[in-house]
Amino acid sequence: MIPKPSILDVASLCSLVFRKGAILHDLMALPVTWSNLKHLDFHGYPSTSTKVLNENKALQILKACPNLVSCSFAMNDSGSALIPLTPPITLRFLKEMALRPYAWHVTKNFASSLNLPHLHKLSIQSTSGSSCSPRNYEDSGLCEFIERFGSTLRNVAFQHITITQDALLQCLPNLPNVVSLTLFDAFWATVYGDCARIDGDLFRSLTPRLDESDAPDYSQIRGGYLHCPMMEELGLSSTFGGGALEEEALVDFIEARRTVDLQRRDTDRVRTAARLKRVTCSVYWLRTLDVMEELRRRGVDVEGFFFKCQ
Incomplete structure (x- = not known):
């Protein structure tokens, strides 16, 4: 038990960081004025603790x-299945949320229990579990988060191996304002089923088709609009050897995103495509192509553009 008086009792306390294993007892039992907190970072109970933190408990803390x-x-x-809270918990100042769900998946209806009108940054990364079964769009708590809050998100990172390929391609249209997108997997995971892949279909879904004036031709894009049109940074991270990338599709994607005319606005839609600034591919490789040399050969302006594949 924490004795009183405690530094946690200080009324001006607005930020708390708990490293993994820092406390054994219930987080909510601490003598904290929770309504004063602006920043809360909880890295988990120790393995010897009998206390649990799941989405149900997280909702109590957030409330x-x-x-x-x-x-x-x-x-x-x-945790157990969640029934969406009515009304949802509103956190009108929350801009950044990082979740490390247990055994890969965020519980469905967790996102539906929240109202986060200004959420700009979302990271969902599991560090537990040895086997992962990818979920389809309707059953995924991750997809629910992106569908519910995607319009405000600017920075998004998640493990694509937790969802199917169709689910990933369904998520991307829900990120119209994302500037930085990172997709990663996990070296310790044994994946059962067909998980999302970093392949040509992904790159093509992010590639604008340009008209003669180098403006996006939305009529040539499936669904009538470009996925993640404001994206400036794409990160692809694998921890166990992600495989060879589809070189032509990757270069076509970069070329189109570097060539697009930023000043042009489609007459029917206000969205256009942002100019790509950075692509990193960690533990992926290219079979034969030097991407930067190929871009220069095509006449693409690469000044200020960063590309790394290792």
Whole structure:
């Protein structure tokens, strides 16, 4: 138990960071004025603790912290099925959320229990579980998060191996304002089923078709609009050897995103494509092509553009 008086009792306390294993007892039992907190970062209970943190418990914490600006939770339990809260918990100041769900998946209806009108940054990365079964769009708590809050998100990172390829391609249209997108997997995972892949279909879904004036030709894009049109940075990260990338599709994607006319606005839609600034591919490789040399050969302006594949 934490004795009183405690530094946690200080009324001006607005930021708390708990490293993994820092506390054994219930987080909510701490003598904290939760409504004053603006930043909460909880890295998890120790393995010897009998206390659990799952999405149900996280909702209790979030309800007690209406003024949060950023939060991070490492779960150690998958919890039970959630029924969406009515009304949802509103965190009108929250801009950043990082979740480390237990055994890969965010519980469905967790996102539906929240109202986050200004969420700009979302990271969902599991560090537990040895086997992963990818979920389709309708059953994925990750996809639910992106569908519910995608219009405000600017920075998104998640493990694509937790969802199917169709689910990934369904998520991308829900990120119209994302500037930075990172997709990664996990070296310890044994994946059962067909998970999302970093392949030509992904690159083509992000590639604008340009008209003669180098403006996006939306009529040539499936669905009538470009996925992630404001994206400036794409990160692809694998921890166990992601395989060879589809070189032509990758170069076509970069070329189109570097060539697009930023000043042009389609007459029927206000969205156009941002100019790509950075692509990193960690533990992926290219079979034969030197991407930067190929871009220069095609006459693409690569000044200020960063590309790395290793």
